[in-house]
Amino acid sequence: MTKIISQPKWFWATLGCETAPAEGTKLTCNGKSIRIVNGIPRAQGLVSESQAQTRETFGFKWAKRDTFEGGVTRYMQQWLQEKYGDMANAEWLADHGPAPLVLDAGCGAAVSGLALFKPVLSRIRYLGVDVSSAVDDAARRFSEQGFEAGFVQADLMQLPLPPESVDIIFSEGVLHHTDNTRAALLAVVNHLKPGGRILFYVYRKKGPIREFTDDYIRGKLQSLSPEEGWEAMQSLSRFGQSLGELDIHIDIPEQIELLEIPAGKISLQRFFYWHVCKAFYRPGMSLDEMNHINFDWFAPKNAHRQSAAEVRSWCSELGLHLERENLEEAGITIIARKAF
Numbered sequence: 001m002t003k004i005i006s007q008p009k010w011f012w013a014t015l016g017c018e019t020a021p022a023e024g025t026k027l028t029c030n031g032k033s034i035r036i037v038n039g040i041p042r043a044q045g046l047v048s049e050s051q052a053q054t055r056e057t058f059g060f061k062w063a064k065r066d067t068f069e070g071g072v073t074r075y076m077q078q079w080l081q082e083k084y085g086d087m088a089n090a091e092w093l094a095d096h097g098p099a100p101l102v103l104d105a106g107c108g109a110a111v112s113g114l115a116l117f118k119p120v121l122s123r124i125r126y127l128g129v130d131v132s133s134a135v136d137d138a139a140r141r142f143s144e145q146g147f148e149a150g151f152v153q154a155d156l157m158q159l160p161l162p163p164e165s166v167d168i169i170f171s172e173g174v175l176h177h178t179d180n181t182r183a184a185l186l187a188v189v190n191h192l193k194p195g196g197r198i199l200f201y202v203y204r205k206k207g208p209i210r211e212f213t214d215d216y217i218r219g220k221l222q223s224l225s226p227e228e229g230w231e232a233m234q235s236l237s238r239f240g241q242s243l244g245e246l247d248i249h250i251d252i253p254e255q256i257e258l259l260e261i262p263a264g265k266i267s268l269q270r271f272f273y274w275h276v277c278k279a280f281y282r283p284g285m286s287l288d289e290m291n292h293i294n295f296d297w298f299a300p301k302n303a304h305r306q307s308a309a310e311v312r313s314w315c316s317e318l319g320l321h322l323e324r325e326n327l328e329e330a331g332i333t334i335i336a337r338k339a340f
Contacts (some may be wrong), residue, residue: 005139010125011150014101014158015041031158034152040135043154050180051155054300057185060226061133061299062109067292070120071274071285077115080172083326083333084199088119092197092323096249100167104128105156105188106174110242111139113170114145121147157187166191171200172333176304183316189318194340201333205305206274207260213277214305217298227275228290229299237291240279243269274329293313308332 004023012020012315015029020111026044033044047055064069069227092242093100104113107128117126128138135151144147154160156171156178178184181202192198205211217236221229247267255263261275269281280293297303306323311332316320320336328332 001243004039005151006143006146007039007135007150008125010306011127013126014125014150014165015152016162019168030140031161032158034154034155034160037187038136040139041152041154041160043152043160044069045155045158047155048179050301051131051179055301057226057229057299057301058108058130059134061292062132062137062289062296064230064292065109065137065331067288068109068111070074070319071282071289072292073111073115075282075285076111080116083114083201084324084335087118088116090120095119096167096196099125100121101125101165101340102170102195103161103166103167103191105169105171106130107138107151108132108134108174110141110149112172114141114147116170116172118147120144121149121239126150127152127166127204129154129156129159130338135340154246157182159187159191159271161191163190165191167193167194167196169198169200171198173201173203176202176306177302179302181304181306181338184319189320189338192338194338196338197323197335199337200309201331201334202254203303203305204327204331205307209259209276211305211321212273214298214303217277218301218303221299222301226299230295233295234287236277236296236336237287240269240273240281240294241287241290243272243279243312244283246283306332 005021009207021027021036033045034041102124104126107113107130110128113128117124128135128149129152135153139151169192169211171188175181175184189198220249221232224292246268249265250268251265252261252263273279278294278297280290308327311334315336318338322334322336
């Protein structure tokens with residue numbers, strides 16, 4: 001029998017409920033229809049075909065805990081701190097009061113949420129929302145580690161939260177997995193209080209060969225089930241592992257402007273990874289862990305890539321003042337504050 005998730009007292013007040021509704025209850029929260037299943041409010045609204053495929057893909061991936069609880073989680077913790085800073089020493093956190101409401105918009109299994117906010121979980125109210133069944137895995141992982149948190153299963157475009165009710169929004173690698181990245185950013189920012197902060201990461205556009213192979217492989221996987229897609233990725237993951245273990249470097253004598261390839265010395269694996277086809281490799285990770293990262297990239301139908309100029313224009317349009325911008329080949333990381 002599935003264990004009923006226990007939600008904290010503040011959680012139900014956030015949704016406008018005086019007490020916790022009974023299991024199976026259907027109700028309307030802030031104009032959105034939800035039903036309580038295993039203690040978690042779950043939106044009843046429909047999503048597009050693309051978003052449904054993306055939802056099923058991530059539900060499958062995050063249920064495979066043995067493929068990310070280890071090397072992937074350690075890698076994620078280091079990478080997130082490099083991008084957003086150490087939350088334990090984030091002076092700006094005090095701007096949002098003694099117990100700010102932090103919305104993890106697209107929490108998945110809460111790998112990123114736990115990795116970044118673990119040092120301050122006793123000082124915040126963490127609310128994880130995901131369109132997929134990964135919210136159940138996130139709730140279990142929080143409970144296993146002894147942390148209190150609230151969870152909702154809903155599409156980011158239809159969150160059952162009041163407008164301007166959230167102090168901080170965290171959305172790590174999620175907005176681009178919706179039908180429209182800009183529209184998703186607008187939707188979540190509507191729930192951010194004036195003066196609130198949003199921390200988010202979106203994919204960045206790559207060179208023409210990478211962009212072609214990204215879409216080509218993603219298209220190939222659309223006719224496959226998540227299980228079949230996982231297996232199909234194995235040969236690419238083994239190839240990336242082989243390239244990495246060769247430990248060969250090449251020297252590109254001058255920039256190849258036609259293909260957007262810069263000059264310089266680079267490992268053969270990273271050259272292939274950045275400019276030809278994503279075949280992830282990291283020493284110390286197992287094949288399944290590397291396959292998890294490759295599957296994460298190629299399997300979801302919704303996986304848009306943006307330019308830095310696009311992201312800056314969206315932030316300006318929505319009244320978000322950029323406080324931190326980190327541009328990498330992989331993506332764009334932003335910390336921004338909403339105008340008062």
